[in-house]
Amino acid sequence: MSTKDGRVAEDIDRLDTNVPETARIWNYLLGGTDNFAADRAVGDQIIATLPQLAEHAKLSRAFLARAVRYLVLDAGVTQFLDIGTGLPTADNTHQVAQAADPAARVVYVDNDPLVLAHARELLTSTDEGATDYVHEDLRDPEAILRAAARTLDLGRPVAVTLMGVLGHIESDDRAKNIIDRLMRGLPGGSYLAMYDGADTDPATLEATRIWNVSANPKYHLRSPQRIAELFAGLEIIDPGVVSVTRWKNDGDQPEISQFCAVGRKP
Numbered sequence: 001m002s003t004k005d006g007r008v009a010e011d012i013d014r015l016d017t018n019v020p021e022t023a024r025i026w027n028y029l030l031g032g033t034d035n036f037a038a039d040r041a042v043g044d045q046i047i048a049t050l051p052q053l054a055e056h057a058k059l060s061r062a063f064l065a066r067a068v069r070y071l072v073l074d075a076g077v078t079q080f081l082d083i084g085t086g087l088p089t090a091d092n093t094h095q096v097a098q099a100a101d102p103a104a105r106v107v108y109v110d111n112d113p114l115v116l117a118h119a120r121e122l123l124t125s126t127d128e129g130a131t132d133y134v135h136e137d138l139r140d141p142e143a144i145l146r147a148a149a150r151t152l153d154l155g156r157p158v159a160v161t162l163m164g165v166l167g168h169i170e171s172d173d174r175a176k177n178i179i180d181r182l183m184r185g186l187p188g189g190s191y192l193a194m195y196d197g198a199d200t201d202p203a204t205l206e207a208t209r210i211w212n213v214s215a216n217p218k219y220h221l222r223s224p225q226r227i228a229e230l231f232a233g234l235e236i237i238d239p240g241v242v243s244v245t246r247w248k249n250d251g252d253q254p255e256i257s258q259f260c261a262v263g264r265k266p
Contacts, residue, residue: 084165
């Protein structure tokens with residue numbers, strides 16, 4: 001066991017299940033079972049304010065699947081760096097990518113010790129492809145890229161996915177700096193795909209307030225314009241910055257206050 005693995009094991013041993021955590025609350029909203037009473041209590045409180053939130057979580061997850069399929073089948077990208085992975089659920093990135101191209105390679109990144117404990121569920125792969133899990137923090141892009149290079153060829157295009165995680169970075173400047181440092185280490189033709197909560201709906205604002213009173217870490221909504229500004233320097237793919245239900249989707253779901261975009265590094 002490495003020193004880092006030892007620290008993670010200690011973190012798991014010290015895990016306070018009475019403190020609700022973002023990854024576990026989201027897991028509960030997606031219908032998962034890797035959560036505790038404290039997580040479910042906050043989730044139920046939020047759902048009481050925004051009853052459709054569980055459905056919104058699933059619609060956001062569906063955007064991830066559509067974006068990954070687009071990146072493989074239309075953009076020709078077969079390498080993915082999924083940062084802020086969260087607890088395993090249905091349609092994980094490697095499952096979607098390798099269904100489209102069995103040779104796809106995926107590296108997952110998270111800093112939650114409970115996610116690490118479940119990482120074995122993320123490490124299944126086709127014989128032609130590969131998956132890996134990196135226990136690193138979003139705030140250290142260079143460490144993430146160094147670890148990802150064990151599995152990904154960083155001389156070839158990589159798609160970075162940041163799904164619902166940049167809202168944990170309050171400062172727009174810090175969030176943009178993280179994106180820039182990640183993309184700087186990748187070649188032209190690489191992509192960024194992301195979604196985050198938007199401040200377009202009063203009920204979402206109230207649900208986020210409840211979240212921030214009880215859960216860890218706190219979450220900060222952005223306007224669609226502020227989300228668009230995080231893509232400065234990248235070529236935003238049509239249809240631009242839109243609700244997750246409006247991104248290359250033929251369905252008739254209503255617009256929700258989770259906004260997304262996919263951008264290409266020139």
